[in-house]
Amino acid sequence: QVQLQESGPGLVKPSGTLSLTCAVSGGSISSSNWWSWVRQPPGKGLEWIGEIYHSGSTNYNPSLKSRVTISVDKSKNQFSLKLSSVTAADTAVYYCARDQGGHGMDVWGQGTTVTVSS
């Protein structure tokens, strides 16, 4: 079955750029799904960041849109998140997930903790 694995630096300096990758295994990123990023600050709820389709079409949370870029690399079967100008408020567990459109986010990565600190 499809599995997702996030990777990237666990520590990012303020004003820097957070960069994460989600590797897709057991299935193709070119399947008819959206590929999403969700984050969860310590002790808080879930925040939807954005999503990408294998064609490259993207949707972003308006609250983050000016700082977020999600891209896809079909040759590596993975997708990526870049969040620029980070502050301590961007400290969170970041999850990647498969979104089956009308059927919800049915496959999730284990999550990766990113701390923004100097």
Place this chain on the structure above:
Amino acid sequence: EIVLTQSPATLSLSPGERATLSCRASQSVSSYLAWYQQKPGQAPRLLIYDASNRATGIPARFSGSGSGTDFTLTISSLEPEDFAVYYCQQRSNWPPRTFGQGTKLEIK
């Protein structure tokens, strides 16, 4: 942006009891609502999609209902492993695909 309000914030019940969790949307989302369960240190798990359809492998004690702006997740008889945080998510009008703030289901 559609805002989802979940209630109660915390629900204290005993194993074997029935749990009823509510999610209210600031405007109609038709039946495009999902429910997720999250346990400490784990990723969320999809329970219900399209308001009332159980996801693959989800036990029959979990059921969802509602349409428009008012939705309910019901757990018919609580098992010890059901104590967790539950989130609703609207999938009607995006971006963003907003989540509710969560309901913590704790053991009484």
